[in-house]
Structures are given as C-alpha cells and as structure tokens.
Amino acid sequence: MQSRSPASRTGRPRSAAADAAILAATREALVDLGWSKLTLGDVATRAGVAKTTLYRRWAGKNELVVDAVAELFDELELPDSGSLAADIEGVVLQFAAILARPEAKSGLMAVVAESTRDEALRARIRESVVDRQKRLVVEGRARAQARGELPPEPDPSHPARTVDLIFDVIAGAVVHRALVSAEPVDTTWARSFTALLIDGMTAATTHSRSGQVAQ
Amino acid sequence: MQSRSPASRTGRPRSAAADAAILAATREALVDLGWSKLTLGDVATRAGVAKTTLYRRWAGKNELVVDAVAELFDELELPDSGSLAADIEGVVLQFAAILARPEAKSGLMAVVAESTRDEALRARIRESVVDRQKRLVVEGRARAQARGELPPEPDPSHPARTVDLIFDVIAGAVVHRALVSAEPVDTTWARSFTALLIDGMTAATTHSRSGQVAQ
DNA sequence: AGCTTTCGCTACGAGACGTAGCGTAATGCC
C-alpha cells in the first residue's frame, strides 16, 4: 500500500474491501492479459471500482502489480523436515510452484525490469517481496547450524554476506530455470540443485581449499 | 532478424545499414527512456528510417529489443586463465559488466517477462541469447576435465543435465544479484560465488561415484 | 528496358493514459 497519511483521522475511511478487490482483480487480469496488455481501466472494472479510485491509491501500474504479486510470496514456509537438504528442497519446490502461476511470473519479472530504471520501485520490491523471504534462508541456516550440519558462523565480520549469497543463488537459479530456460523445476532438478548447493556450503567452510576461500 | 524469405532474389534488397542503425537506435532509446517509455516511432526517428520500415522487419517491440540486446552478449568470452576458478570468475565478471549497462538490464528483463506469455518470443530469446552463451559452460567444463579439475563425465546418461544446472545457477545468481538485490557483482562476490560453485561441483561428483577429488 | 521489392511519407481510427470536475456517501468531532 502507499503511505497512508497517519494524521488522517477524520473523513470517510478508505474501503479495505476495495483494496482486496483491486489486488485480486489485478492478479486476475495478469492471468488473462499479462503485463503488457493489462490496463488500469480494465482492473478497475474487474474490481468493481472507479478508475479514479485506483489512481488515488497507487501511483501507477508498477506499484499496483508489485503489491498484487507480493501477496503471493507470503505463502512460502520453511518446512522443518529435519535435514537441511529436505528444507532447501521443500522451499525450492514451493517457490517454483508460485512461479509457475501465470500471475506471478508475468508480473514479477515485469516489475523487476521496470525497477532497473526506478529506484523507488526497486526499494518497494525489496521491501515487500525479496527481503521478506530472506527470512527463510536465515532460519534454515540457523536450524542447520543447530543440527550441526553447518558450522556456527563462517565469517563473524560479515554475517549477512553468506546469507545474501545463498539467497541470490537459490532465488536466481530457480527463477532462471523456471522463466528463462523454461524447464520444469521438478523433484529431480530440485534434488540436483540442493546437492550442489549443500556441498558448496559445507565444503567451503570445512576444509580450507586452494588459497583463501572467500566467504 | 525475421525470416527473410529465401525465394526473395529479385527486387530492391533491404538495407543492411538500416538494420544496424535500427538496432543501435533501439539500444540508445533503451538507455534514454527504458523499456516502458520506448516507442517504435522514436526508434525510427533516431535511426533515420520511417516507422513503417521498422514494422516491415520486426513484428513489434519485443522482437526488436531481443535482437538489439542479443548482440551485447556476444562479447562474452571464456578467458583461458589456467584454472576453473579463474575461468568462472572471469565469465561472471564479464557477464556482470554487460548487465550493468542500462540498455542490457532494462531490455533483457522486460523481454523475459513478456516471454512468459509468448512462446515464440521465448524461443527467440533462447536461440539468440541463452543457448548461445551455454557454450561457455560446455567449454569451461571440458577444459577443467582436461586439467583433471573435474571428473570426466559424472552422468553419462544425461550429459546435458549438469550443464543446464550449472548454467542456470551461474546466470541466475548473477542476474539476481545484479538486478534484484541490486548490489555490485565485484571481485569479492565473484570469488565467493565461484568457491561455492566449484566446491558444489567437485563434491557432488565425488561422493556419487566414490572417486577421490582430483586435487 | 521491365519487373519486383523496399523505402519514406502522410494520414487515419482505435485504444489507453492520467486528470479534472461534480455530486454523493461515510466517517469523526463538536
């Protein structure tokens, strides 16, 4: 949502139902029309609100779709399956399942593309999509460390570095496989990828290989 | 380019200079305006051709931008640096350098987004961008195998599986780091990522076929 | 020459954009 003025205590309040209807209509339109052919007028009609109402709440198509898509990724959960491998595999498959939905893939990449020229939009994406899901990496990592599957803290000076790296690798690989290569992210692929990732994480921290292994 | 009718041997030939001018103008417009505000009329003006000429050669904005962006990625080369780690690191940095250019990041993600609803467009992207660069993985892998850094053939039944996996991981991670996380792909990051990837590749192949690491 | 295809130019209807203006509806405050 946009910054609802906090001092706004008087006057008619904004309809929360309208917000939900608009976001749902946006996702519906993404399925039917895709990003490029999606028009705000059409979304307004689907939601049963006036076009002007839409413009009063969102600055434009970009912001609207970010909010509509962001809700999809809140479904993600870290399944406590007892092992790091199973945890990662589970998240990868969940993530892929969301990306398989047309409203997600059609909208997400488009706003990411737009965000390359719009700093505010990119911040919005990071806040409402990316950083929210980074918790999965942090939590899965903590669990693995508690189980002894990963060493406690490989680099105390930059604890966030490793998390960011892992996140970019997981999210990047799944997105690339699903949307660019356009091949299925099935159990077979998820297992291969998970094996690769875990071996990379453990080996890099256990045995000191050729020279300095950056972390 | 589009399918130039092969039986077209008579009549005035198409100007090759116009093709180059149009593609250059497209990249220029991507820098100045970005994907969403780029119009074909503007590109035509910049290229010094009529708008109708543009429509005679490309079906629309999507196809035009794919061709304009594809040329950028042909610069990629595999630096024979003597070690697998250095090879990967070099390619990652080259790839990141291209992605840092506004005409690349603004255009590439947009056409990928569009390709989620356009099968023909996705095929075009794969042909002219993705699959062309997959050679880097194949070649780097062969070199590493010749050096003994990687075992000969981990999975003879599906030789392309591993290459595809590696490619998705590399390309996906770099793109995600550069465009979504929007943090620099510098030497530090490239080195961390390379270490993670190599350890994952070597370990994954060793304990699947009980050989020892060539080290 | 004659034939064929491309090119530049102009013009056009269609559709989406984003905004303005108006009257009405829903709340909080006195």
Place this chain on the structure above:
DNA sequence: GGCATTACGCTACGTCTCGTAGCGAAAGCT
C-alpha cells in the same frame, strides 16, 4: 444532530502511441 473532511463513482477530456493503409519514388535483378 449538524458540520467538516475525506473517499467514492461517474463522466468527459486532451494527449499519446499503436499498427495499418495507401501512395510515389528508389534500387536492385534479368
């Protein structure tokens, strides 16, 4: 209850881009 304030629905508008059609001229081939 009445009043101020804000949100809402609706209509209408100028502006822009789209993609195409039609024309005459240019540039190649045989």
